[in-house]
Amino acid sequence: MLRSLARRAAISSASPAANPHTLGPFQIFDRDVKRIQKNRAALREGSRMVDYVQEEVADRMMERFMDIKRTFDTVLDLGSGPGHFTKLLEPERAKKAVMIDSSDKALHRDPDSEFEVQVERICGDEENLLQIVDPNSQEAIVSCLSLHWVNDLPGTLVQIREALKPDGLFLGAMFGGDTLFELRTALQLAELEREGGIAPHISPMTQTRDISNLMGRAGFTLLTVDVDEVNVAYPNMWALMDDLGAMGEANAILGPRRALRRDTLAAASAIYSVLHGSEDGSVPATFQVIYMASHLFVPGPLAHNHRCIQIGWKPAHTQPQPLERGTGKVSLKEVL
Amino acid sequence: MNSTVSTTKTPLGRLAVHSTATCSIQATAYGKCILATYTDVTKDVCKEEFTKFATCLRQAVCHSSLRSLPLAQLDGLYQMGRKW
Numbered sequence A: 001m002l003r004s005l006a007r008r009a010a011i012s013s014a015s016p017a018a019n020p021h022t023l024g025p026f027q028i029f030d031r032d033v034k035r036i037q038k039n040r041a042a043l044r045e046g047s048r049m050v051d052y053v054q055e056e057v058a059d060r061m062m063e064r065f066m067d068i069k070r071t072f073d074t075v076l077d078l079g080s081g082p083g084h085f086t087k088l089l090e091p092e093r094a095k096k097a098v099m100i101d102s103s104d105k106a107l108h109r110d111p112d113s114e115f116e117v118q119v120e121r122i123c124g125d126e127e128n129l130l131q132i133v134d135p136n137s138q139e140a141i142v143s144c145l146s147l148h149w150v151n152d153l154p155g156t157l158v159q160i161r162e163a164l165k166p167d168g169l170f171l172g173a174m175f176g177g178d179t180l181f182e183l184r185t186a187l188q189l190a191e192l193e194r195e196g197g198i199a200p201h202i203s204p205m206t207q208t209r210d211i212s213n214l215m216g217r218a219g220f221t222l223l224t225v226d227v228d229e230v231n232v233a234y235p236n237m238w239a240l241m242d243d244l245g246a247m248g249e250a251n252a253i254l255g256p257r258r259a260l261r262r263d264t265l266a267a268a269s270a271i272y273s274v275l276h277g278s279e280d281g282s283v284p285a286t287f288q289v290i291y292m293a294s295h296l297f298v299p300g301p302l303a304h305n306h307r308c309i310q311i312g313w314k315p316a317h318t319q320p321q322p323l324e325r326g327t328g329k330v331s332l333k334e335v336l
Numbered sequence B: 001m002n003s004t005v006s007t008t009k010t011p012l013g014r015l016a017v018h019s020t021a022t023c024s025i026q027a028t029a030y031g032k033c034i035l036a037t038y039t040d041v042t043k044d045v046c047k048e049e050f051t052k053f054a055t056c057l058r059q060a061v062c063h064s065s066l067r068s069l070p071l072a073q074l075d076g077l078y079q080m081g082r083k084w
Helices: A002-012 A031-043 A052-066 A126-132 A153-163 A181-195 A208-217 A237-246 A262-276 B011-022 B024-037 B047-068 B071-083
Strands: A072-078 A094-101 A118-123 A138-144 A164-175 A221-234 A283-294 A310-313
Touching: A031 A237, A052 A138, A052 A164, A052 A221, A052 A283, A094 A126, A126 A153, A138 A153, A153 A164, A153 A208, A181 A237, A181 A262, A181 A283, A181 B024, A208 A221, A208 A283, A221 A237, A237 A262, A237 A283, A237 B011, A262 A283, A262 B011, A262 B024, A262 B047, B011 B024, B011 B047, B024 B047
Parallel strands: A072 A094, A072 A138, A094 A118, A138 A164, A283 A310
Antiparallel strands: A164 A283, A164 A310, A221 A283, A221 A310
16 A cells, blocks of 8 residues: 555656756656655654664764864754764764754654754755755754755755855765665666666665765865765565665655566565675675765874765865965975 | 564565575576676576576465465455466
8 A cells, every 4th residue: 555655656746846056957866755755764663673774874974073173053964864863963062953854754753852962853855955044054064874865966065065154064974886786786687687678776876986076066175085885784685675665765766667576576586695695695785875074174083094974164264275376485396 | 684574464575585485496596597697688598497486486475375364365466466
């Protein structure tokens, strides 16, 4: 019943209206379907049981947040979900957190008592950040595993930069690159062999090398981008797909979608086990996380750390700037 | 990792059990066939192996369901059989 509703919702959802803040016409994901999926996932009985990926990534993102020796009055958590990251915020580092998510049910899933800091919840579209907050109003914006469902990533990054006060901090984590490549390849091989062609079932992912370009294009300075992987072992492909659905991370690619046929699914399950399975009979799933940060000074530990965070700092006059052309006093000829 | 949904109550859950446990031998044979040709897969390249796998699945699904399901659910089972 629910599944058929979801399918109907997926098909009948009109393509979203043009977004005045975006730069391009790209529409890849159906944001309405994603909101419905997230709402439904949050209402599910086992919703908390599938928090493991989000909690792990929030934990790793918090390590990076702790590296920034600064205290904030307000931290804006964009695409917070139930607040996996905000729950880890300590009162010494931030007085208040504002959570923004398009899914109302996910936003209100966990009670205030689970948070150490004061929280405010705003239900709104992450893609229209500037309609929710004023430009130049935020000290810090964080985003934990939500930007991979944003249609216009360049536009959203521009809005984040606009919303930040000068020298504000942006710290983000998103799925990218090789995320779920095992499932992607198994489904593609199964569809190719059984039906003779492939359809998109796994989202296109942002590549790591593109993120630094996108951040630079959005006007962030002092970038740090790094990559990390979370590997989870599942009993079989079906358990992985169940859990993805329960996380609200099911397929939400725009356009007419067709459910996978059952024999194609069975074929994919067989291929998954043989192609990627471990010796103990379980199958691995890779979640590749791109962390991005733009930040005044990246402290020492980060430089030795091979994991990848996205941090972004809004430009300000107090930040170190390159000198004007022609003002150099040291001749490179002599040095070399 | 525990799955959130009991894998034996829904039709898809039963398919999950049968495709990974009951028919694991045929599933592995099919998977190995794909593995041998995975750089150049075309439609029906492993048809023979898949037919054996699918036959096993159909038998497993029908057999176990008919014994364990109440009559009211047989209708749904029939529909599911037609989808195959």
